[in-house]
Amino acid sequence: MASTILKTNFNNSMQFIEGWYWALPSKKLKLGKVKPVTLLGRNLAIYRGFSGEVKAVDAYCPHMGAHLAEGKVEGNDIRCFFHNWKYDESGNCVEIPSLEKPLPVYIKTWETAEKYGMIWVWVGEEKANVLPFVPELEQVECNYMLGTKFIKNCHPNVLLINAIDAHHFNTVHNLPLEIIFDSQSLNNNAITFSNTTRGGNDSWFIRLVRPLYKEQVTYSMCYWYGSTGTVTLGPDFLHFYIIFSLRMIEGGKTEGQTILVTPKRQGILGCLINPILLWLTQRVGNYFAKGDTQVFETIEFNFQNPTKADQSILQFIHHVNQQKSLNWGTWEAVDDINNKNVKPQLKKNLLAYKQHEFNI
Incomplete structure (x- = not known):
């Protein structure tokens, strides 16, 4: 296709x-x-x-x-x-x-x-919408720590889809189970992708950690304004939260800042535990980022011939393309006429993908 x-x-x-x-x-x-x-x-x-x-x-x-x-x-x-x-x-x-x-x-x-x-x-000129937040922590007071600041040689959108590229968890990170995402719109500017599968029964590692998970392995990603992503992952008793806040810089490249978040815990015990949890959260984030770093220094993104595993990526692209857009530098609204001609073609591509999916 x-x-x-x-x-x-x-x-x-x-x-x-x-x-x-x-x-x-x-x-x-x-x-x-x-x-x-x-x-x-x-x-x-x-x-x-x-x-x-x-x-x-x-x-x-x-x-x-x-x-x-x-x-x-x-x-x-x-x-x-x-x-x-x-x-x-x-x-x-x-x-x-x-x-x-x-x-x-x-x-x-x-x-x-x-x-x-x-x-x-x-x-933007419109009334400000809600600030990005981790859905699980919407009403929770949190501690936080700024993590790594970085620049990548690709567009923020391309960098963000890495977190919902289901197949790469197997090929790059050697995760011994299939990841299937379920998407849900949080509001007009935010969309979540959550893992819905259990699987991995052939792996001794998955069988070892299975008691830590009531159902599926907890992993979800919430995207805000196509530029900030909040990751939630971990066993039932301890979730790790990482915010990848990105902005586009000259030439369509990415400048990013990771933010590590954990619920605020009271008392002396909380003062001792939370810095350790934030440190562990940074280690978790570094583990997942390490294997992909070289890809985003050399990638010439050209997404063709999507497979069934790419469904979440297509959904994210569709979500991004529905948002109100502004021109680089001027911050003026992009003329709606520019988008009228491409939206029917976008729908056509999504329909073609759905038809293609049944043949995989």
């Missing part, structure tokens, strides 16, 4: 999904400080006001284009270094030293949030 990948959102270096994207670790932005951040082709100045809240604004002063990260924070406002124009937390110019009254100009502001030790920026 011909390639199922069309130039809509998936693996597209010129556009991306509207949503929440990580900007920088919270600990790197001290009170009253400002940092320059380039996010999805757009330059921002991100600062922490003296109230403790984080503000994100377009980087360049509308007077002469000086970068506001060269300026200074005053209260919850930011003042440009070059001519000392000051902008409040809503982006309005509130003071120009050479004038009695400021001009009616403003800088664009972007909604921010802090979670899991990261500063996130909502990229």
Whole structure:
């Protein structure tokens, strides 16, 4: 069958999904400080006001284009270094030293949030949706630790499908059981894939660890905005949680940050156990990432002739292509006309896959 990948959102270096994207670790932005951040082709100045809240604004002063990260924070406002124009937390110019009254100009502001030790920026004009979270831990207070920061020579979408590439668990990681995923939409911007199979009875290792699992081996992946994935895995009595937060950089490559999460445990015992659990979580994540590293340095992604084991990948591609997309750099909405012609072809490809599946 011909390639199922069309130039809509998936693996597209010129556009991306509207949503929440990580900007920088919270600990790197001290009170009253400002940092320059380039996010999805757009330059921002991100600062922490003296109230403790984080503000994100377009980087360049509308007077002469000086970068506001060269300026200074005053209260919850930011003042440009070059001519000392000051902008409040809503982006309005509130003071120009050479004038009695400021001009009616403003800088664009972007909604921010802090979670899991990261500063996130909502990229888009629509009202901000929910921040990414681990479904099992939605209402649970958590401890967290920032893990590995990395750059990969492929698009974030391509990197993320690795977690639901069922067959590669056998070929790369030598997992002695078949993985079959069941997908479920969490909301319009999030989709989960959960393992539904038990299997592996021919493996002495699986028979050894079987008592630790009530039913199937616990492994699930939740994707948010096509860019952040939360992994849940482990035996019934102890689940490990890893967040892979990705953002596209120049050339359609990936800059990523892993975040290790565990439910907060009370008392002295919790203070002793949780750092160990977070350390173990990092080891688990490193184990699964190790075997795939070289693939994403050399891959020229061209998905053709899908098999039955690729069903989850096709479902993820379809999910990504249904999201509202923005243009790289400008953050303007992609013209809906561009997508009208490809959606019927996408449906045709998915139908062809379903027909193909029955013949496998």
